[in-house]
Amino acid sequence: MRISEILRRKGPDVVTVAPDATVRDLIRVLAENNVGAVVVSDDGEHIVGIASERDVVRRLHTLGADLLERPVSEIMTAVVHTCSPDDRVESLNETMTEHRVRHLPVLQDGLMVGIVSIGDVVKSQISELETEREHLVRYLHG
Template sequence: MHIRSLLRRKGSAVTTIAASASVREALDRLAEHGIGALVVSSDGRTVEGIVSERDVVHGLHQQGTGVLDEPVSAVMTAEVHTCVPGAGVEELARTMTDHRVRHVPVVEDGALVGIVSIGDVVKARLDQLEEERARLVDYIQTG
């Protein structure tokens, strides 16, 4: 299965935030949308960074509650691992595991077209395994 198929199922909506917005605003947006990460983008197309719940927790630990009034750029991850829609789910799972990331923006021709979470990858893989199991059972039962 390719990321393109996964995005067709889950949708391609991506919640973004400007690097100049406050960390408090980022937390509000994360809670409002029930998500774990925001793509940092000034225009909604380019990926300038990513800010996750984990980034905020690290910022709070290092700087205290004052970090909430700092800009997102103070806590965001600037080196973002991205993938293309044609990437395979297994390949992306490996990338996420190797780099210990939970959210990967999907970029095509330099433009943001979606985001994939580790939960999306696990669900897609479980769906694949269930489909394979059903085919094997059918093969065994029907010959």
């Protein structure tokens, strides 16, 4: 299965936050959208970084409550691993495991067209397994 199929199912929406937004704003956006990470972007198309709940917690441990008024750019991950709509889901398993990331923005011609999470990857794999199982059952009974 290709990443484009996942995006067809879940849609192209990507939650973003500006690099100069405060960490307090980031936490609000994460909570309001029920997501674990957001793409940091000035324009919603070009990636500056990615910020996750994990980034907040790790910095909160060292900076305390002062962290809440700092800009997201201070805690975000600036090196962002990405994928394309044509990539196979199986390749994401390797990328996510190797780099220990749970979210990959999807880029096409340098612009963001979606985001894929580890949950999306697992759902797609379960769906493929269920389809294979149904085919095998039909074959055996039919």
